[in-house]
Amino acid sequence: MTPYGEGESSGKFTTIDVVKMDDNKPRLSIATQSTQEGFYNFNLGPSSFSLLLDELRRDDVTYSYASTLSTNYTTSNLAGPGRVLGNLYSIAGSSLERGVGSIARRTGIEELLRSKSLDRLKKSTRLFRSEDARKHRKACRIFLDGANSYDREVQATAFGFITAFTLKLPAKAQPAFRHVLKKRREIGAVISLSWKRSRIDYGLEWLFWYKLASRCLASPDNFECIDGFSLLESANRKGLVPFLQSILRQSLIMSFYEDFKSYVLKRGFGDPALFQLVSASISAMKIHCETEKFRLLSLLSQAWSSDLVTCMWDSLGSMSPNVRCALADDPTQLATWANVFRLHLIVNKYRSLLILQFQTDDHGSTFRSYDTLVSCEQWEDACHKYLPDPEYxxxxxxxxxLEDLHKPILREHSFSFEGEINEFDSHSGGDSDVIPTVGWSWK
Structure with missing residues (x-):
């Protein structure tokens, strides 16, 4: 595990991998691809994830409750004694922080504290297995303390846990966070500002998890007031760009699995919002593949993309025979399914690389303790499972x-680590039926 923004592997493993992008490398571009003639010929629209990427790269505003007194307690930028005094306190506080941090690094205390903090965060996730609300609050206190840490790796891990449990276990996590914040007399939207400190170079992945955790704490009621699947309905009326700009909203969609199926059954696979949703997920997976390469996928994107493919198959299987038969003559719906296959292949191939990493990882016991083995259905098997009768x-x-048409294209263009995929195929003879997935099961 690489401490965020520093050096090589430190020999630690966490469920949420944090990596700093090299600003000297070329920026990522999501290229649209066209395929052969017929219903396969379509182009992806603007990616919400590329917009998010640009937003994170431009985000250089920092806040601090530790030492920048003038920033926190005044709103005027006019020159004056108060501003000068505040700036002096800010400089003195920052110098003290850097000096203490330098001493800690030299004495080896920093590494020990990081290890203990990460271990405490991981162990606290077990508290959510209980039905005792007091244990849930204890876990939330630990998450919030981790988010306020001065260690960026500890912070990013805490952000990931805050986001994951708020999305996956809202009935337990949301009341617990509200209770803890109320008891501390803190406001979620305000306290998150203190996590991002001045004069610190935060990388893209840290900012990604920071924004997600901040949104989860800033507007917890948003998770409770979603009426059916009104998000996609609203997207059709108001336009897709505002809807797709928020990665958190996309994650929320898959948190309401049954509502998603109801929406698909009501609107069909030709719905423009559904097509853009699958396209955006493909773009997200491409970003991970090209920026992280051999590192573990962020929990949210991997789990969400996998759930999306499964839910599309479940929706198809729940449709009436007449509707399924008519789909074969509808180019618009088939174009959506071409995207579903592309997403399926990207997710499975990345998971194949996780197997290689699992086999060569020096921290296999830690990996296994936070890992769940799941059955990964192959595309051909899914086709026969959900379309078994002769009429289909x-x-x-x-x-x-689609497998014959898109697989060669994806092998050539979508992966920057094609050699590793070929190496895996040569050792295993193809995709494995048992794939490790990081963290919790999202079903």
Missing amino acids: TKLRQLLLH
């Missing part, structure tokens, strides 16, 4: 043809 032969053949 045409649709089944069209979906099976």
Whole structure:
């Protein structure tokens, strides 16, 4: 595990991997791809994830409750004695922080504190297995303390836990966070500002998790007032860009799995919002593949993308025979399924690389303790499972043809680590049926 923004591997492993992008490398671009003629010929629209990427790169505003007194307690930028005095306190406080940090690093205390903090965060996740609200509050206190740490790796790990548990276990996590914040007389939208400190070079991944955790604490009621699947309904009326700009909203969609299925059954696979949703997930996976390479995927994107593919198959299986048969003659719906296959292949191939990392990782015991082995259904098996009858032969053949059409294209263009994929195939003979997935199961 690389301490955020510093050096090489430190020999630590956490469920949420944090990596700093090298600003000297070329920026990532999401290129649209066109395929062969027919219903396969379509282009992806602007990616919400590329917009988020640009937003994070431009985000250089920092806040601090530790030493920048003038920033916290005055709103005027006019020159004056108060501003001068505040700036002096800020400089003195920052110098003291850097000096203490330098001493800690020299004495080896920093590494020991980081290890203990990460271990405490991981162990606190077990408290959510209980139905005791007091244990949930204890876990939330530990998460908030970790988010306020001066160690960026500890902070990023805490941000990930705050986001994951707020999305996955809202009935337990949201009341616990509200209780803790109320008892501390703190406001979620305000306290998160103190986590991002001045004169510190934060990387892209840290900012990603920071924004997600901040949104979770700033507006917890947003998780409780979603009426059915009104998010996508609203997206159709008001335009897709504002809707797709928020990665958190996309994660929320898969938190309401049954509502997602209801939406698909109501609107069909040709719905423009659904098409853009799958396209945005493909772009997110490409970003991870090209920026993190061999590192573990961020928990949220990997789990969300996998759930999306599964939910699309479940929705197809729940449709009436007439609707499924008609899908074979509808180019718009088939274009969405071409995107679903591309997402399926990218997710599975990245998971294949996780197997290689699992086999060569020096910290296998730690990896296993935070890992769940799940069955990964192959595309051909899913086609026969959800379209078993002879009346679906045409649709089944069209979906099976996607594998022949898109697999070579994705191997050539979508992965910056094609050699590793080929190496895995040569050792295993193809995709494995048992794939490790990071962290919690999102079903």
